[in-house]
Amino acid sequence: MSKEIKAQVVILGSGPAGYSAAFRAADLGLETVIIEKYSTLGGVCLNVGCIPSKALLHVSKVIEEAKALSEHGVLFGEPSTDIDKIRIWKDKVVTQLTGGLQGMAKMRKVTVVNGFGKFTGANTIEVQGDDENTTITFDNAIIAAGSRPIKLPFVPHDDPRVWDSTDALELRSVPKRLLVLGGGIIGLEMGTVYKSLGSEVDVVEFADQLVPAADIDIVQVYTKKVKSKFNIMLSTKVTGVEAKEDALYVSFEGKNAPSEAKPYDAVLVAVGRVPNGLSLDAEKAGITVTERGFIEVDKQLRTNVPHIHAIGDVVGQPMLAHKGTHEGHVAAEVIAGKKHYFDPKTIPSVAYTEPEMGWVGLTEKEAKEQGINYEKSVFPWAASGRAIASDCTAGMTKLIFDKDTHRVIGGAVVGTNGGELLGEIGLAIEMGCDAEDMALTIHAHPTLNESVGLAAEIYEGSITDLP
Numbered sequence: 001m002s003k004e005i006k007a008q009v010v011i012l013g014s015g016p017a018g019y020s021a022a023f024r025a026a027d028l029g030l031e032t033v034i035i036e037k038y039s040t041l042g043g044v045c046l047n048v049g050c051i052p053s054k055a056l057l058h059v060s061k062v063i064e065e066a067k068a069l070s071e072h073g074v075l076f077g078e079p080s081t082d083i084d085k086i087r088i089w090k091d092k093v094v095t096q097l098t099g100g101l102q103g104m105a106k107m108r109k110v111t112v113v114n115g116f117g118k119f120t121g122a123n124t125i126e127v128q129g130d131d132e133n134t135t136i137t138f139d140n141a142i143i144a145a146g147s148r149p150i151k152l153p154f155v156p157h158d159d160p161r162v163w164d165s166t167d168a169l170e171l172r173s174v175p176k177r178l179l180v181l182g183g184g185i186i187g188l189e190m191g192t193v194y195k196s197l198g199s200e201v202d203v204v205e206f207a208d209q210l211v212p213a214a215d216i217d218i219v220q221v222y223t224k225k226v227k228s229k230f231n232i233m234l235s236t237k238v239t240g241v242e243a244k245e246d247a248l249y250v251s252f253e254g255k256n257a258p259s260e261a262k263p264y265d266a267v268l269v270a271v272g273r274v275p276n277g278l279s280l281d282a283e284k285a286g287i288t289v290t291e292r293g294f295i296e297v298d299k300q301l302r303t304n305v306p307h308i309h310a311i312g313d314v315v316g317q318p319m320l321a322h323k324g325t326h327e328g329h330v331a332a333e334v335i336a337g338k339k340h341y342f343d344p345k346t347i348p349s350v351a352y353t354e355p356e357m358g359w360v361g362l363t364e365k366e367a368k369e370q371g372i373n374y375e376k377s378v379f380p381w382a383a384s385g386r387a388i389a390s391d392c393t394a395g396m397t398k399l400i401f402d403k404d405t406h407r408v409i410g411g412a413v414v415g416t417n418g419g420e421l422l423g424e425i426g427l428a429i430e431m432g433c434d435a436e437d438m439a440l441t442i443h444a445h446p447t448l449n450e451s452v453g454l455a456a457e458i459y460e461g462s463i464t465d466l467p
């Protein structure tokens, strides 16, 4: 069976980038079609990324807080977990959100076509569905095809004990011994969950620090806090994974490598993601795709074919949902005739670990690379009344200022719920605030957010001694 439809805008992929573009396009009065190969909308983020991971991290946090409270006289007993119920709850969170998207698409009269879409020309896409194929003729297209986990050549990925993030989020079992291969955000978030559920967790990272994109001072606070929980092997690489009946035997090389192959019940490979640009027959529409699968765009998110845009993970770093959402809005608005650009000063990044690590604007590393004359100011959470009262003093708030103008150009936070503090810093950077603006802004006491104002006050010299 085959059918034909026409659209003013067709969007290939329904992740945060794709659905944001679709909803904005529909709101601006454009006839909009969205193509998705899976039966639910929401892409990686809602189905197998941001949302299920945060649902499991919430469970992990409650478990750890319950344990910690026993030291302060509140005894719940040793937490026991029922992973079937945790999985059902996590799935319910996902279904609530993906179902909500379906409703929003319907309300806006966005047509959803399920199946795998490929370009057949500069104005046509063919979608192969389970029951029928659909040919879509479009005036404009937005590619939002996202990304997928990287596979490693020396790892037997077809062994069910070798996981990617999607497998880890399925929560089918809790392995006794888990190796997290890759000390980036996704690996550490999943390691946090499985540690709380009872796994012994090793983390191996090729670089000499966890979360290599973040500044070392932030990461050091995190590493110090978690080193009793995880066995962390920095400056070390995995050279082989041998699947035997009793376990996966992993060989390592490097500074902290075990001398012999070490057995694990599961290995989570979390070494990054690759864009899906090479599977779309984009060349049939004349679109240039890089060897690695990225699609290059200008500030209006146009590809080299002006009526075809691309957004989200498929256009490059940072591969984050909120970046894709904003790009989606801009692409839809440009198609609707508005003169908009995607040119943000800041895109925040957060590792939702415990403690959280987050940064926005320039990191110190980037400021140094760009030769910026900068100064930093740090407020340690050990001096925060709220952190002391909440038993979360392992943290700090850092602001980075341009030394010449005193304008804030970056900020980073490590600490419980630290990611929530980035909003104020991001806004301050976008608005061109200087240290005085931030120091004179009255923050509620006692909040963790107060640490942002206090870091600015320290920089201004209005606080010389910390309590």
Ligand code: FAD
Residues within 6 Å of the ligand: 012, 013, 014, 015, 016, 017, 018, 035, 036, 037, 038, 042, 043, 044, 045, 046, 048, 049, 050, 051, 053, 115, 116, 117, 118, 144, 145, 146, 147, 165, 166, 186, 276, 279, 280, 311, 312, 313, 314, 319, 320, 321, 322, 323, 324, 352
């Ligand atoms: P995707 O979400 O990848 O969506 C692309 C969609 O396109 C998919 O549904 C795919 O099925 C569909 N598709 C692709 N090709 C075709 C085709 N040819 N035909 C039909 N359909 C197609 N980001 C954050 O900001 N915060 C977080 O906390 C966070 N946590 C994460 C946790 C995990 C475990 C993972 C894996 C990722 C996480 N991310 C997080 C990253 C975030 O999920 C991605 O940046 C985001 O989903 C990218 O959105 P996107 O719309 O570009 O693509």
